[in-house]
Every structure is written in C-alpha cells, then in structure tokens.
Ligand SMILES: NC(=O)C1=CN([C@@H]2O[C@H](COP(=O)(O)OP(=O)(O)OC[C@H]3O[C@@H](n4cnc5c(N)ncnc54)[C@H](OP(=O)(O)O)[C@@H]3O)[C@@H](O)[C@H]2O)C=CC1
C-alpha cells in the first residue's frame with residue numbers, strides 16, 4: 001500500500017499525477033480545524049503534508065501523529081512552528097533557488113514603478129487626464145546611478161544586487177547578519193550597519209525572512225533615519241515592517257514613496273490607508289507569481305516530499321536534524 005499524504009493546494013495535473021504515483025493523496029482546501037475534523041482519519045494516518053500559505057502549528061501536529069515530512073511551496077516558512085516540528089522529528093522542506101530570479105525581477109519592478117510613478121501616471125492616462133504635454137507634476141525620480149540599500153543579502157538579495165549593479169549602475173550598500181564576499185567581489189557591494197544603510201540609501205529594499213529578530217525591524221525610528229527623498233521597498237514579509245509607522249512616514253513626508261509586495265495582513269484590506277496614498281505601489285504578494293516559476297516551485301515541492309519520505313534531505317531541507 002502507498003503511504004498517505006495530505007495535499008492542501010491545487011497542483012497542475014502532471015504534478016498531481018506524480019504525487020499520486022508515490023502516495024495515496026487526500027486533497028483538502030485548507031488546514032482549518034473544521035477541515036482536519038472532517039478528514040480526521042486521513043490526517044491521523046498521513047506521513048506527508050504538502051501545500052502553502054497555511055499555518056502548521058503544534059495543534060495541527062497533534063492531529064497528525066504519523067507525520068514524517070512537510071513540504072511547503074514557498075521559500076519562506078514563517079507559518080511553520082519549526083520547534084514543534086523538531087520535537088516530533090518532522091522534516092520541513094521548502095523551495096529556495098527556483099524562485100530567486102523571478103522574485104528579484106519583482107523587486108526591481110517595484111523599484112522602477114515607485115520611482116517613475118508608473119502605476120499612478122498610467123491610471124491618470126486611463127482617466128483621460130493626459131490632455132496636453134506633461135509637466136513636472138508627472139515626473140518621477142531616476143533609478144540608475146542611485147544608491148541601493150539591500151537589507152537581507154541572501155539568494156534574492158544577491159540576484160537583486162546583480163540587476164542593480166550591471167543593469168542600473170547603482171552603488172550598493174547592504175546589511176545582513178554576516179558579510180557576503182560574493183556580493184562585495186561581484187557587485188562592489190559595501191557592508192554596513194542598518195542605521196548607516198538607512199541614512200545613505202536612495203532605495204531601501206527589504207528582502208528578509210520573518211523571524212523573532214526581524215519582526216518590526218522597520219519602525220518609526222528607522223523611517224526617521226531615511227532620507228526624505230528615499231523610496232522604501234518591502235518584498236520579504238509584511239510583519240518585518242510596522243505598517244502604521246510606514247503609513248505615518250509616508251504621510252508626514254519622512255520618506256518619498258513605497259513599493260510593497262507584502263503586508264502585515266494579507267490580503268491587504270481594501271480599507272487600508274496605504275491604498276489611499278498615491279505614492280504607494282501595492283502588489284498582491286506576487287514575488288514569485290509567474291506561470292513558469294510557480295510551476296517549478298510546485299514541482300520542487302512534490303520532489304522534496306518524495307525525497308524527504310525516502311530520507312534524502314541533502315537539499316531544500318530546513319531542519320535536516322529532524323530526520324528520524
Ligand atoms: N514577496 C514574495 O513573494 C517572496 C518573499 N520571499 C521572502 O524573502 C525571504 C528571503 O528569501 P531568500 O533570499 O531566498 O532567503 P535567504 O535565506 O537566502 O536570505 C535571507 C537573508 O536575510 C538575512 N537575515 C536574516 N535575519 C536577519 C536579521 N535579523 N538581520 C539582518 N539580516 C537578516 C540573512 O542574513 P545572513 O546572510 O547573514 O544569514 C540573509 O542574507 C524569504 O524568507 C521570504 O520571506 C521569498 C520569496 C518570494
């Protein structure tokens with residue numbers, strides 16, 4: 001008999017088939033307590049769990065005593081209680097690398113669209129406001145040659161630095177927990193502390209995981225340190241930023257504009273003050289959302305689950321020490 005797994009995200013047909021070649025699959029819509037209750041036997045007997053964007057915590061693990069591996073279709077895994085997984089020797093697999101270049105493209109799109117006011121002026125054209133040759137009230141600010149501050153020089157930070165250095169001739173400052181020789185040698189990036197980066201950068205780009213240390217890393221005091229002309233970009237996780245402090249900084253003119261792919265609450269409520277500000281480009285968490293990359297992420301997650309349940313955790317495993 002094939003081992004049983006729970007799938008809580010739709011997969012393309014070929015990948016669903018690949019999963020079914022290896023496992024008996026129970027497909028559910030979410031991991032809510034009601035769903036778990038409704039499929040109690042399937043959850044109790046499942047050795048694997050595959051999906052994305054749902055909370056996997058100790059309460060859920062209680063209902064899954066046979067679980068040996070979880071596989072998320074994402075690189076970020078802040079929605080998993082890793083300590084609880086470790087306590088039960090449950091592996092956590094994720095999808096780094098396959099999405100890196102696509103997410104870096106998205107960050108660059110946020111840099112360009114917020115600096116050049118692409119969304120705002122395109123909306124004005126659609127509204128019929130382009131009735132004569134445009135004046136300074138339609139102008140943006142240059143991107144090329146400006147200083148880019150990257151907070152989080154990991155896989156995506158590095159891919160962003162590559163674009164900024166070679167494509168836009170931007171001097172690069174960066175902050176991370178440690179220095180990254182590759183960024184310094186290939187892109188002439190300069191390591192500095194966060195305060196220095198905030199004071200000197202024309203664009204401050206966050207591409208950080210959400211952890212206890214990064215939660216609200218950017219608050220009132222940090223926005224006050226930024227240049228008034230600076231543009232703030234967040235493509236990591238929403239709660240890394242104190243959103244009320246960001247709104248205040250934008251309203252008070254402490255910073256010039258913001259480009260955001262992630263928010264403290266997602267989906268961003270339609271009532272959010274951010275949506276009333278013309279100097280904000282707000283995207284619906286589309287960092288990796290291309291057909292190609294989302295397919296590759298799902299394929300990676302399926303392969304990761306197969307590998308993990310065969311004891312192969314040499315790559316894409318967050319907690320290889322949990323291998324029983
Ligand atoms: N908007 C979207 O759709 C997407 C968002 N993401 C988010 O982006 C994050 C980064 O992805 P990726 O680049 O692959 O991850 P990596 O693990 O490769 O990079 C993370 C970087 O963050 C740095 N970092 C972690 N904690 C701190 C801290 N306390 N202070 C300063 N720097 C810190 C790390 O520092 P060091 O190098 O010193 O360890 C590292 O440079 C993901 O965790 C996810 O949350 C990812 C994909 C898509």
Ligand SMILES: O=CC(=O)O
Nearest residue numbers: 073074075076288
């Ligand atoms: O936010 C997306 C991810 O892959 O993490």
